[in-house]
Amino acid sequence: MRTTIKDVAREAGVSVSTVTYALKKKGKITKASHKRVWEAVERLNYVPDATARSLVGGKTNSVGIIMPPALGFDFSDPHILSMLAELSKTLSHKGYWMSLYMPERMEDEFMRQFLMDAKIDGLIWMVQRPTDTMVRVLECRNLPSVAITYGKDLQLNTSAVVMDDGAGMEKAVDYLYSLGHRRILYIARDAEEMRDRRVLAYLQRVKDLGLDYCQMISGHFSEKITLAQLSWFWRVAQERPTAILAGNDIMALAAMKALAQWGIRVPDEVSVMGFDDIPAAAQAMPALTTMAQPVSEMINRACDHIFEAMEQEERTHALLPVEAKLIVRQSTAALN
Amino acid sequence: MRTTIKDVAREAGVSVSTVTYALKKKGKITKASHKRVWEAVERLNYVPDATARSLVGGKTNSVGIIMPPALGFDFSDPHILSMLAELSKTLSHKGYWMSLYMPERMEDEFMRQFLMDAKIDGLIWMVQRPTDTMVRVLECRNLPSVAITYGKDLQLNTSAVVMDDGAGMEKAVDYLYSLGHRRILYIARDAEEMRDRRVLAYLQRVKDLGLDYCQMISGHFSEKITLAQLSWFWRVAQERPTAILAGNDIMALAAMKALAQWGIRVPDEVSVMGFDDIPAAAQAMPALTTMAQPVSEMINRACDHIFEAMEQEERTHALLPVEAKLIVRQSTAALN
DNA sequence: TTGTACGCGTTATCAG
DNA sequence: CTGATAACGCGTACAA
Numbered sequence: 001m002r003t004t005i006k007d008v009a010r011e012a013g014v015s016v017s018t019v020t021y022a023l024k025k026k027g028k029i030t031k032a033s034h035k036r037v038w039e040a041v042e043r044l045n046y047v048p049d050a051t052a053r054s055l056v057g058g059k060t061n062s063v064g065i066i067m068p069p070a071l072g073f074d075f076s077d078p079h080i081l082s083m084l085a086e087l088s089k090t091l092s093h094k095g096y097w098m099s100l101y102m103p104e105r106m107e108d109e110f111m112r113q114f115l116m117d118a119k120i121d122g123l124i125w126m127v128q129r130p131t132d133t134m135v136r137v138l139e140c141r142n143l144p145s146v147a148i149t150y151g152k153d154l155q156l157n158t159s160a161v162v163m164d165d166g167a168g169m170e171k172a173v174d175y176l177y178s179l180g181h182r183r184i185l186y187i188a189r190d191a192e193e194m195r196d197r198r199v200l201a202y203l204q205r206v207k208d209l210g211l212d213y214c215q216m217i218s219g220h221f222s223e224k225i226t227l228a229q230l231s232w233f234w235r236v237a238q239e240r241p242t243a244i245l246a247g248n249d250i251m252a253l254a255a256m257k258a259l260a261q262w263g264i265r266v267p268d269e270v271s272v273m274g275f276d277d278i279p280a281a282a283q284a285m286p287a288l289t290t291m292a293q294p295v296s297e298m299i300n301r302a303c304d305h306i307f308e309a310m311e312q313e314e315r316t317h318a319l320l321p322v323e324a325k326l327i328v329r330q331s332t333a334a335l336n
Numbered sequence: 337m338r339t340t341i342k343d344v345a346r347e348a349g350v351s352v353s354t355v356t357y358a359l360k361k362k363g364k365i366t367k368a369s370h371k372r373v374w375e376a377v378e379r380l381n382y383v384p385d386a387t388a389r390s391l392v393g394g395k396t397n398s399v400g401i402i403m404p405p406a407l408g409f410d411f412s413d414p415h416i417l418s419m420l421a422e423l424s425k426t427l428s429h430k431g432y433w434m435s436l437y438m439p440e441r442m443e444d445e446f447m448r449q450f451l452m453d454a455k456i457d458g459l460i461w462m463v464q465r466p467t468d469t470m471v472r473v474l475e476c477r478n479l480p481s482v483a484i485t486y487g488k489d490l491q492l493n494t495s496a497v498v499m500d501d502g503a504g505m506e507k508a509v510d511y512l513y514s515l516g517h518r519r520i521l522y523i524a525r526d527a528e529e530m531r532d533r534r535v536l537a538y539l540q541r542v543k544d545l546g547l548d549y550c551q552m553i554s555g556h557f558s559e560k561i562t563l564a565q566l567s568w569f570w571r572v573a574q575e576r577p578t579a580i581l582a583g584n585d586i587m588a589l590a591a592m593k594a595l596a597q598w599g600i601r602v603p604d605e606v607s608v609m610g611f612d613d614i615p616a617a618a619q620a621m622p623a624l625t626t627m628a629q630p631v632s633e634m635i636n637r638a639c640d641h642i643f644e645a646m647e648q649e650e651r652t653h654a655l656l657p658v659e660a661k662l663i664v665r666q667s668t669a670a671l672n
Numbered sequence: 673t674t675g676t677a678c679g680c681g682t683t684a685t686c687a688g
Numbered sequence: 689c690t691g692a693t694a695a696c697g698c699g700t701a702c703a704a
Contacts, residue, residue: 014691015691018690055682056683098436099435100434117397118433140383340696341697369674
């Protein structure tokens with residue numbers, strides 16, 4: 001049996017409400033009562049029950065995070081861990097704890113239980129698109145939520161911080177174009193190329209700019225495969241590119257490594273550019289030009305929105321766009 | 337105002353207990369009542385309040401995880417993320433959620449609030465050594481806890497899964513010795529070498545084996561620094577090692593890279609061995625021999641212990657040792 | 673089979 | 689200043 005506030009009251013010879021006042025330092029009580037209460041608390045090792053406080057207070061002081069394995073992020077990306085750390089920090093600074101759920105799959109059944117059972121005041125989704133079923137549970141509980149997503153679709157069923165990586169990739173193409181590059185090889189992330197907004201943006205932009213060189217290989221998120229594919233391409237290609245643009249930094253770095261092995265100088269002979277701005281990008285030799293995901297900004301906007309929403313009774317759906325930022329480093333240069 | 341069980345009862349024209357029975361499928365109620373209840377639930381979008389259920393049930397169905405930045409692990413280690421994923425999975429399979437707290441610093445004040453306020457039934461620490469202050473809070477709440485730690489110290493104030501990485505490093509030295517190596521260079525993780533159990537184990541074991549070659553450089557957890565330090569060592573060393581043993585895989589892989597650049601063949605000319613068994617170790621060329629941290633085992637033992645402890649009223653302190661496992665791959669060979 | 677009433681541990685309101 | 693007492697929403701004996 002845990003010691004309750006009643007035990008403390010009895011021990012201190014006062015009433016429960018006096019104990020509450022003494023602990024919360026609200027109301028005015030005599031020094032004597034105050035002291036006796038605190039002594040009793042010490043003696044009995046009293047710690048208030050969090051669940052009971054939540055029940056009466058009407059809030060749990062925690063925020064749920066749903067982060068499934070199939071993100072838009074690479075799962076091996078060290079970003080994710082620092083995102084979690086940053087989330088934890090931001091939340092706890094506002095007095096909230098983090099209830100993290102990493103479902104094994106994306107199916108509704110996996111998440112419904114969590115959404116129903118979790119003692120949370122709000123939710124941050126890292127899922128591509130919250131399903132209507134899930135959103136309904138939140139509505140029943142009147143819980144605010146915000147998704148951190150990619151793309152540019154209007155999310156109608158929830159608030160969302162949305163990074164338009166398609167637009168980011170277009171910026172990347174434009175940047176290389178502005179350096180004079182007209183033959184840009186694209187390294188796609190995986191086999192589902194035609195559903196990858198980054199790929200689509202490359203294709204679109206290359207077309208818009210009227211370039212007739214439009215070549216693509218698939219790196220499958222992997223350094224090894226990128227290496228193999230690139231060396232195959234280099235052998236068979238009729239015209240070699242003057243710039244390589246990769247769907248993420250991992251593959252861009254792999255490409256740089258391959259070029260280095262072949263004695264091709266970056267950026268003098270070939271420019272290389274990535275996407276994400278992982279830590280390794282800045283440390284590479286030469287340092288990798290890339291499009292940075294504004295991770296901190298995304299998290300902060302999501303948290304701010306949730307903080308605000310949790311204060312209000314009515315739910316509104318906000319769209320919070322953020323942009324990928326061009327980070328110019330040493331791996332790209334003007335074509336001479 | 338949220339819809340409560342009373343609303344459902346009124347809507348269905350039955351009493352609250354009938355509603356509970358219908359929802360929990362316990363007790364026996366008529367088909368008719370059952371149906372009416374469920375219809376009311378649907379109509380009103382009723383979701384039971386998690387906090388209230390916790391209060392009456394006496395359990396929160398969640399487990400706290402404290403994972404501070406200064407772990408024994410590398411923070412950039414992708415292991416950590418998969419550990420979290422595995423924790424989430426294991427916990428949710430048993431019907432528990434994960435309350436993750438990543439305090440910015442290790443000080444008590446940072447964690448006390450969490451320990452007091454978190455709605456959890458048990459706690460898993462990733463901290464090196466829970467402080468007495470913290471343990472006291474847990475005792476007041478009568479919460480079971482288990483720490484996941486390194487070293488071989490008996491933890492007296494809490495249960496602990498403990499991996500003796502010192503013993504693991506001794507095994508590593510022994511293995512290289514058994515291959516005939518007598519000159520083993522050690523790459524330490526950071527400047528605080530003399531407090532690093534892995535380093536100490538190397539020194540001790542080398543001494544025990546009566547080897548007079550005992551050389552060490554400091555890689556500071558970093559590929560770049562390892563490279564620099566190693567190339568410096570290679571130039572100035574009077575006697576070069578026949579084997580390199582690193583305090584973690586990152587640095588071992590960096591060493592392999594350096595050797596490759598210098599045209600030194602691994603393992604024919606020099607054996608290289610790491611510690612941790614990060615994913616990249618298996619993918620390296622040649623694949624890296626290393627001591628694996630039995631991460632899954634550590635997590636499973638911690639979870640099992642917590643699951644068991646949460647069932648019982650009395651708290652006991654168990655010591656759950658696990659061993660690092662030798663993973664022989666291609667980067668080590670017998671000295672010829 | 674169903675309804676009533678109490679308890680879970682707190683906080684908040686309102687007398688005293 | 690302090691003490692009863694009513695919520696908070698649900699589960700569950702116990703009674704009907």
